[in-house]
Structures are given as structure tokens and as C-alpha cells.
Amino acid sequence: MTQPAAIPANEEERIARLRMLAILDSDPEVMFDSLTRLAAEIFEVPIALVSFVDTDRQWFKANVGLPGFTETPRDIAFCSHAILETGVMEVKDALLDERFATNPLVTGGPGIRFYAGAPVILSDASRLGTFCVIDRVPRKLSALQRSMLTEMAGAVSHAIEAREITANAKTARIRLEDDLAVIARRTEVLRATIDACPIAVTIADMTLPDATLIYANDAFSQLTGYGRDETLDRNCRFLKGPETSPELSRKLGQAIAAGEQVEVEIVNYRKDGTKFLNRLTLAPIHDKSGKLTAFIGLQSDITFEAQRRDASEQQRAKMAALGRAMGGVAHEINNMLQPVSLLVQDAIDNHFVTPEGAGHLGIVLDCTRNARNIIGDVLAFSRPPSRSGEIHDFSTIFEEILPLAIQALTKHITLSLAMECPPLLIEISRTKFSQILVNLVSNAVSAMGGAGQLTIQLDEDVLESPAQARKAARLRITDTGCGMDATTQERAFEPFFTTKPIGQGTGLGLPLVYALVQETGGFIKLESKPGLGTTITILIPAA
Amino acid sequence: MASILVVEDVPPVLLSLRIILSGGGHTVSCATDGLMGVRLLTEQAFDLVISDIWMPGLSGIDVINRGRAKSPGTRFLAITGGNPNSGVSPGAAEAEKFGANAVLFKPFEKHELLQIVTALLAEAPAYG
Numbered sequence: 001m002t003q004p005a006a007i008p009a010n011e012e013e014r015i016a017r018l019r020m021l022a023i024l025d026s027d028p029e030v031m032f033d034s035l036t037r038l039a040a041e042i043f044e045v046p047i048a049l050v051s052f053v054d055t056d057r058q059w060f061k062a063n064v065g066l067p068g069f070t071e072t073p074r075d076i077a078f079c080s081h082a083i084l085e086t087g088v089m090e091v092k093d094a095l096l097d098e099r100f101a102t103n104p105l106v107t108g109g110p111g112i113r114f115y116a117g118a119p120v121i122l123s124d125a126s127r128l129g130t131f132c133v134i135d136r137v138p139r140k141l142s143a144l145q146r147s148m149l150t151e152m153a154g155a156v157s158h159a160i161e162a163r164e165i166t167a168n169a170k171t172a173r174i175r176l177e178d179d180l181a182v183i184a185r186r187t188e189v190l191r192a193t194i195d196a197c198p199i200a201v202t203i204a205d206m207t208l209p210d211a212t213l214i215y216a217n218d219a220f221s222q223l224t225g226y227g228r229d230e231t232l233d234r235n236c237r238f239l240k241g242p243e244t245s246p247e248l249s250r251k252l253g254q255a256i257a258a259g260e261q262v263e264v265e266i267v268n269y270r271k272d273g274t275k276f277l278n279r280l281t282l283a284p285i286h287d288k289s290g291k292l293t294a295f296i297g298l299q300s301d302i303t304f305e306a307q308r309r310d311a312s313e314q315q316r317a318k319m320a321a322l323g324r325a326m327g328g329v330a331h332e333i334n335n336m337l338q339p340v341s342l343l344v345q346d347a348i349d350n351h352f353v354t355p356e357g358a359g360h361l362g363i364v365l366d367c368t369r370n371a372r373n374i375i376g377d378v379l380a381f382s383r384p385p386s387r388s389g390e391i392h393d394f395s396t397i398f399e400e401i402l403p404l405a406i407q408a409l410t411k412h413i414t415l416s417l418a419m420e421c422p423p424l425l426i427e428i429s430r431t432k433f434s435q436i437l438v439n440l441v442s443n444a445v446s447a448m449g450g451a452g453q454l455t456i457q458l459d460e461d462v463l464e465s466p467a468q469a470r471k472a473a474r475l476r477i478t479d480t481g482c483g484m485d486a487t488t489q490e491r492a493f494e495p496f497f498t499t500k501p502i503g504q505g506t507g508l509g510l511p512l513v514y515a516l517v518q519e520t521g522g523f524i525k526l527e528s529k530p531g532l533g534t535t536i537t538i539l540i541p542a543a
Numbered sequence: 544m545a546s547i548l549v550v551e552d553v554p555p556v557l558l559s560l561r562i563i564l565s566g567g568g569h570t571v572s573c574a575t576d577g578l579m580g581v582r583l584l585t586e587q588a589f590d591l592v593i594s595d596i597w598m599p600g601l602s603g604i605d606v607i608n609r610g611r612a613k614s615p616g617t618r619f620l621a622i623t624g625g626n627p628n629s630g631v632s633p634g635a636a637e638a639e640k641f642g643a644n645a646v647l648f649k650p651f652e653k654h655e656l657l658q659i660v661t662a663l664l665a666e667a668p669a670y671g
Binding site (some may be wrong): 114325328330331332333334335336338339340341342343345346349365368371372379 | 560562563566624648649650654658662
């Protein structure tokens with residue numbers, strides 16, 4: 001009777017380990033084949049095997065002398081018994097061993113009489129199979145031979161583990177290569193994005209001794225004139241120059257040292273030595289552990305923007321100072337006019353002046369009234385801006401005020417109206433709107449010297465402001481008059497600046513319009529060509 | 544006829560007001576600054592006080608407030624050279640701002656002054 005071998009205690013783990021190796025049903029491998037051939041030579045046996053004991057079979061990884069056999073059922077396998085042993089299992093004559101006497105491998109087929117197998121034991125102690133030698137005649141191993149068989153089984157288990165390490169390494173490498181490919185693709189997209197970014201971008205590596213630049217995009221080269229080869233591996237301080245504020249440099253240095261984000265407007269220099277105002281933002285980059293690794297620098301040239309900003313701030317400050325000064329002056333003049341008005345009237349009424357004298361004094365009173373009106377205009381500047389609280393539809397209030405404004409037209413001036421503004425509410429008092437329109441029309445009429453074409457257009461536009469874009473009412477008045485040269489254009493909004501002969505204008509028309517439009521939060525623009533005419537555009541934000 | 548106090552720091556203005564108001568038959572007292580005005584107000588009851596607003600030291604607004612506290616029946620007319628819309632008839636809002644019953648913006652004309660003085664006195668209870 002054939003006696004099937006007992007199932008090892010840790011069978012489940014053993015099988016799991018075997019499967020993990022992915023060695024069952026694999027192709028022949030030189031290492032195992034060589035060891036097997038070597039064993040057959042050395043032990044002078046016809047058959048040598050590397051056998052793995054699977055759930056219900058033994059499978060031969062290497063096979064000398066049993067052509068056509070790749071596996072046999074586990075219940076008749078000698079190796080099933082051998083893996084239970086600590087050392088070599090030797091069956092000197094199978095016919096004399098009751099475990100194997102009736103085994104079909106003994107009685108038929110390969111006709112086994114002699115079997116010696118050493119268990120293949122991995123370093124984690126799992127017994128996967130055997131390394132065995134088989135003969136068709138009874139034999140007996142010497143002590144040396146038994147020890148050699150054990151050694152060779154050890155070599156097999158080393159070969160299995162080496163094979164596993166190689167396979168794992170291969171898998172890991174493939175995974176790594178895939179990951180790297182993904183990272184490379186993403187990096188490429190990022191790089192292309194930053195390359196094409198219209199804002200100058202630099203990256204300084206904070207782990208390098210001098211925090212040198214490891215990246216600069218095309219916009220940076222365009223901004224500074226430095227090519228990439230002149231930029232990389234240098235500290236960004238090469239942009240500094242004589243007019244770079246030491247205070248701002250210190251501020252940058254402190255933020256960098258503290259690893260904090262910072263924004264400055266600092267004077268920097270291009271490669272050609274020209275300077276520009278750089279709006280520089282430095283943002284720290286930290287790794288997962290929170291360590292500062294890099295600083296991203298964003299830079300843009302705001303020279304022009306800053307000039308415009310300063311100019312308009314200066315203009316505003318100048319207007320405000322003038323307004324205050326004029327307010328004081330106007331107050332004094334009003335005081336001086338007061339006794340003139342009262343006492344001249346009193347003289348006419350009570351002091352027996354001749355009719356001719358009364359006529360003259362009447363002229364003095366008229367002058368006093370005119371002076372009062374002029375002073376009223378002047379004081380409009382010194383008054384703090386106030387909300388009118390009046391809301392009007394732009395086109396409606398325009399149509400209401402227009403008849404008043406065009407009283408100034410002469411018969412040789414043609415008026416062309418283009419009212420294309422959809423209903424749009426604006427906040428402005430009737431008085432102020434009328435001051436704006438009357439002054440602009442009256443200026444246009446004087447510029448045309450009595451003949452020409454006056455075009456008034458109403459439309460809807462958008463007022464761009466730092467905070468937001470708002471809908472706005474646009475009033476555009478174009479004349480075909482004498483126009484203004486550059487100097488006149490520059491001073492057109494300056495109080496008391498006038499091109500009219502003395503006595504014909506106060507020089508307060510346009511400045512008043514300017515002040516009133518500013519008060520609405522609006523915008524005024526003057527375009528003029530000497531000899532061709534002038535266009536004044538005002539935008540009043542929608543209420 | 545009424546007793547009127549004029550508080551005004553600019554002498555020609557003060558003088559011209561006195562001439563016109565006296566000519567209108569009123570008894571006119573003069574103060575050349577706010578402190579003097581307040582002192583006169585404590586010494587004597589007036590039917591009407593005409594006060595400039597912008598004065599060095601005590602402003603016209605202070606004069607009006609203190610005067611009103613001392614003499615609730617007195618009417619107050621503020622006059623000021625600081626209005627942009629002089630020539631436009633001043634509204635109740637400006638008067639209220641100064642604590643006055645009415646406001647005139649300089650330079651005002653004789654008839655404007657007399658008209659408003661007459662109107663204010665008609666409302667005021669008569670003293671003495």
C-alpha cells in the first residue's frame with residue numbers, strides 16, 4: 001500500500017509562499033538545470049530533480065532523466081515525505097520500504113528503487129520542495145554524499161531567493177519607470193506653462209549655498225535682457241543697481257530669511273543698464289516636512305504704471321491744494337464785496353446822488369454781482385465732495401438741460417446729436433449736470449469762433465477702476481474749432497488757465513467740469529489737434 | 544424798532560451792516576469777535592443777533608449756541624462768505640447746520656438783508 005505523506009503543519013503559508021514566487025509552471029532556468037545535471041553526474045544516478053510540492057501535485061522545475069514528466073500527483077510523491085524531514089530522506093530500496101513498495105512510480109513507470117532528497121528550505125524556513133537524486137537500482141549514500149546533497153539543496157534555495165530578488169527588482173524598476181514617466185510628463189506641462197507665462201518667473205533653490213536661480217522663464221529674459229545661461233546658477237541680486245533702495249533690499253532679505261512671502265516695488269536694472277520699477281513678489285516653497293526649499297519670484301515692470309499713478313496723484317494733490325487756497329481767497333473777497341454792495345446801494349438810496357451818479361453806482365453793483373458769481377465758481381473747488389442724492393436717467397436729464405446749454409450756439413454752428421445710450425441711471429444733481437454741459441458747450445462754441453460743427457454723443461461705456469469695472473454714462477462733445485496744442489492740453493484743467501482774452505473767461509470752466517466729474521467718481525479725457533478741433537469725453541459711473 | 548447785535552470780525556463789513564440796519568431804524572450793537580459778542584449777549588437781551596460764522600477764536604456757531612442758551616427768545620441770522628452757491632437763496636439745511644434761524648451768504652444785497660431781518664423780527668417776541 002502506498003502511504004501518502006502527512007500534510008505539513010504550516011501548509012497554508014507554505015503554499016502561499018510558493019505561489020508568491022511565481023515559479024510553478026515557469027520556464028526552465030539555467031541555474032536549476034545546471035545544478036540538477038551536476039547532481040546526476042556526481043551521484044552517478046540516471047535521475048535528478050528540483051521538485052516543488054504544490055497543493056495536489058509535485059512540479060519539476062528541473063528534470064534530468066524523466067523526459068516527458070513535468071509533474072506527478074502529490075499522494076504518490078516521494079518528495080511529499082522528504083519535505084517533512086529536517087535532513088536528507090534516503091530510501092535505499094523502495095521495494096523494501098512499506099511507504100513506497102506499491103507506489104506506481106516504483107512498480108511501474110520510471111521504476112524507482114533508490115531515492116535521496118534534501119528539503120529546499122528558504123531563509124524564512126518555508127519548505128517548498130526538494131532537491132533529489134533517483135536510481136532504478138538500490139543504492140546507499142555515503143556521509144559525504146548526504147552532506148553534498150544538503151549543500152546542493154541549499155544552493156537551490158539560494159537560487160530561488162536570488163531569482164525572487166531579481167524579479168522584485170524588475171517589477172519595482174518598471175513601476176518606477178512608469179512613475180517617472182508620469183512625473184516627467186507633468187513636469188513638462190508645468191514647465192511649458194511657466195515658460196509661456198507672460199509674467200517673469202524665477203525659482204531660487206534655497207538649499208544651494210547662495211540661493212542661486214535654478215529656473216527663469218522667457219518673460220524674465222525679455223524683462224531683464226539676461227538670457228537663461230546668464231541667469232541660472234546666479235543669485236538674483238544681479239538685478240540690483242545704484243538706485244535700488246537698500247531699505248527694500250533689507251526687507252527682501254528679512255522675508256527670505258524668515259521664509260515669508262513678500263511684495264515690493266523696487267528699482268532694478270536690465271542687462272543694458274536701464275532701470276525699471278519691478279513689482280517683485282517672492283513666495284516661499286516648503287517641502288512636506290516644512291523645510292524651506294525654494295523661493296518663487298514673480299516680477300513685472302510697472303515703471304509706466306507707477307509714473308501714471310504718481311502723475312495722477314500729483315494732479316489730485318495739486319487740485320486739492322489749489323482748491324483749499326481758492327476757498328480761503330474766495331472767502332476774503334466775499335467779505336470785501338459785502339460793504340461795497342451794501343454801501344453803494346445805500347448811497348443810491350439815501351445820499352442824494354445825481355441820476356448819472358446813480359447810473360455809475362448801478363454799474364458798480366452789477367460788477368459786484370458778477371464778482372459774486374465768479375467767486376461762487378471758485379468756491380465750488382474748495383467744497384468737500386458731496387453726494388447729491390439725486391438720481392437721473394442720463395438721456396432724460398441731458399434732454400432737459402440741453403436747451404439751456406445750446407443758448408450759446410450761433411447760427412453758423414450746426415449741432416449734431418447722437419443719443420445712443422440705453423436707459424442708465426446716474427447720481428448727479430441737476431445743477432452740477434447743467435454746469436458740466438453748459439461749460440463744455442460754451443467752450444466748444446468759443447473754440448469754433450462762431451462757425452463749425454458741434455457733435456454731442458451719448459452712449460453707454462465701462463469705467464475701469466482698480467476695484468471693479470462699472471457701467472458708465474459716456475458724454476462726448478466734439479467741436480471743429482481751433483484745437484489745443486500740447487501745452488494747452490496739459491493745463492486745460494488748471495484753474496484760472498485761460499486762452500480767452502482778459503475779461504472773456506474766468507479760466508474756471510474746464511476745471512469746474514473736471515472737479516464735478518471727479519466728484520461723481522467718473523473720468524474725463526481731452527483729445528485735441530490744433531486746427532482740427534477738440535473732443536472731450538466724460539464718463540459718469542452708473543448709480 | 545428792534546435791538547440788533549452784529550458780530551463780525553471784518554471791520555468794513557461790520558460798519559456797512561451797522562449803517563444799513565441803523566438806517567432801517569434799528570438799535571445796533573457791534574462786536575468785533577465772538578467773545579465780545581457773547582459778553583454783550585449776557586449783558587443785554589437782543590431781538591436779533593447777526594453773526595459771521597468764520598471768525599478767529601470763538602466761531603459764529605459758538606456765539607449762536609451760547610446766545611440761544613442765554614436768551615431763548617432771540618432770533619439768530621448767520622452770515623458767511625464760505626458758500627459756493629452765493630446768489631442762490633440759502634436753504635433751511637445750512638441754517639440748521641449753524642444753529643441759526645436763517646442764513647445769508649456774502650456778498651448779499653441790501654434788500655435781501657432787510658427782507659430777512661424784517662421776516663425774523665416779525666417772528667420774534669419783542670423785548671423792552
